[in-house]
Amino acid sequence: MAHTLGANQYGKAECRVVRVVRDTPRHEIRDLNVSTSLRGDFAAAHVTGDQTAVLPTDTQKNTAFAYAKLHGVGSPEDYALALGARLLEACPAAETAQVRVEEYGWDRIGDHSFVRRGGSVRTAVVTVGHDGTHVVSGITDLVLLNSTDSEFKGFLKDEFTTLPETDDRVLATSLVARWRHASVDGVDWNASHEAVTATLLRTFAGTYTRALQEMLYAMGSAVLDAQPGLAEIRFSAPNVHHFLVDFSDFQVDGLSNDGEVFVAADRPYGLIEAQVTRDDAPPADDAWLAVPGFC
Numbered sequence: 001m002a003h004t005l006g007a008n009q010y011g012k013a014e015c016r017v018v019r020v021v022r023d024t025p026r027h028e029i030r031d032l033n034v035s036t037s038l039r040g041d042f043a044a045a046h047v048t049g050d051q052t053a054v055l056p057t058d059t060q061k062n063t064a065f066a067y068a069k070l071h072g073v074g075s076p077e078d079y080a081l082a083l084g085a086r087l088l089e090a091c092p093a094a095e096t097a098q099v100r101v102e103e104y105g106w107d108r109i110g111d112h113s114f115v116r117r118g119g120s121v122r123t124a125v126v127t128v129g130h131d132g133t134h135v136v137s138g139i140t141d142l143v144l145l146n147s148t149d150s151e152f153k154g155f156l157k158d159e160f161t162t163l164p165e166t167d168d169r170v171l172a173t174s175l176v177a178r179w180r181h182a183s184v185d186g187v188d189w190n191a192s193h194e195a196v197t198a199t200l201l202r203t204f205a206g207t208y209t210r211a212l213q214e215m216l217y218a219m220g221s222a223v224l225d226a227q228p229g230l231a232e233i234r235f236s237a238p239n240v241h242h243f244l245v246d247f248s249d250f251q252v253d254g255l256s257n258d259g260e261v262f263v264a265a266d267r268p269y270g271l272i273e274a275q276v277t278r279d280d281a282p283p284a285d286d287a288w289l290a291v292p293g294f295c
């Protein structure tokens with residue numbers, strides 16, 4: 001039966017490009033989800049299998065990361081214009097190069113610390129019983145990032161360990177934190193929630209850590225120190241890995257990556273969970289019953 005190749009395009013979808021500008025101690029970040037598509041005369045690739053005209057999607061991805069450094073990300077439009085022009089030039093069979101960008105906004109909470117704009121959700125779990133009432137307040141999807149002051153080294157190694165040690169990495173998490181009130185009498189719930197959240201942010205921004213584990217304990221300790229009315233706090237913290245993109249194999253003179261361009265990976269992720277409890281905390285009874293997502 002006769003048939004004809006119709007519309008086609010190809011590219012790399014959802015490159016999670018994170019650009020850190022760290023020329024001064026006050027870092028900037030731009031966080032993008034970048035997709036590229038080339039359209040043009042790619043009939044041979046489909047019909048005869050001849051890939052001569054095809055600029056690999058892998059190359060398109062590499063270019064997206066390299067351009068975050070070479071051109072920078074002043075704005076998504078400006079970056080996309082530069083990347084699109086480069087892809088069109090690099091692939092003669094292409095008639096158009098489309099670059100689609102989603103940018104995630106971050107608010108500053110320190111010189112090198114940021115909280116993702118607008119995503120977090122306040123939670124409350126109240127258990128009313130004949131023998132007592134418990135309130136567990138919390139926050140989910142609190143996305144935090146430190147662009148320095150984080151290391152991970154000195155860890156246990158075996159024959160399957162390949163992770164390089166690092167004394168300067170991006171530390172990012174989408175935090176779930178829940179805290180149990182020791183008493184429910186006379187608590188200003190809104191003020192309490194605001195104060196705990198502020199302590200979490202301030203501690204995340206102000207603490208040099210050697211692991212996410214150390215950060216959770218620091219945040220938990222700071223919250224219990226500042227809020228005598230709390231009995232305990234529990235955390236579930238995915239380690240949102242930001243891998244330094246390796247530019248060393250690119251044939252571009254002087255292109256280095258000194259902690260400036262990262263790929264934000266979504267899966268798999270480390271999942272670090274911890275509880276910090278005041279020594280004289282009243283018993284939790286069934287305050288945590290059916291509260292999901294904790295160790």
Ligand SMILES: O=c1[nH]c(=O)c2[nH]c(=O)[nH]c2[nH]1
Pocket residue numbers: 152163210211212213239270272
């Ligand atoms: O903060 C971290 N804690 C870990 O336990 C761990 N494991 C790992 O591979 N990276 C990290 N980072």
